[in-house]
Amino acid sequence: MSTVHWAGLLLLAVVAGAVVPFQSAINANLTRGLGHPLWATLASLLVSIVVLLPIMLAMRLPLPSLAFISKAPLWMWAGGAFGVCFISLALMLLPKLGASGFIALALAGQVVASLVLDHFGWFGLVERQMTLPRVLGAVLLIAGVALIQFSAAPGKGLVAAG
Template structure:
């Protein structure tokens, strides 16, 4: 991969992280306005579904056939349910713990789970051995999150 492409992809990932925090703050505010984390979560998914629908229309993406849809593994269908759990969890936790603590704790959960997925190739993830450098990096992240959560 060309260095400029790699830099661009890393910047997109950083922007995704910023969007994640903005989304969580927006959802927490929506919860306050609607009085329910569940209505806020549903609104989040409906708005996201509408946005994706508009993108699909704009790029003229064809609807997958039933044959294509049925080839997905059984666990692929749980993504939306896990996304709902994720969104509701953050909506409930952010007002109580603060944005930095919630995002940091979720990030550590993501890092540790990702390392397991990489190392063991879980659910079809490509195997990438977890060596000492990655373990040290994860340990430093856990320590950093500990500092964020304590102070």
């Protein structure tokens, strides 16, 4: 793969991560309006469908294989349940932890789980051994999470020297 291609992929991954705190903060407000995190989760997922269907129709995607759908193992359908879990927990925790605290802790969980998934090659992933540098990177990330979450007083921000 060319360097430009890799740079594009890396940028898209950063964008994917950057939209999460926006989604969580917006959905937290939706929770207040709808009265419960599960109503906001449902609304968020319904909006996802409303946005996604016209895109799929415009791309003229063929229908998926019914043979695959009938033979796919149950674990392949768990992604939707994990999505509900993430969105609902974000709606409950973001107002209490703040955007940076929630996202930092969620990211720490993602990194640890990713190391395990890669190490064992679960769910068809390519095995990537859990080496000391990779574990050290996760430990450093978790240390950063602790700094982000536990060093800021509520309502206090950076103050410019004047």
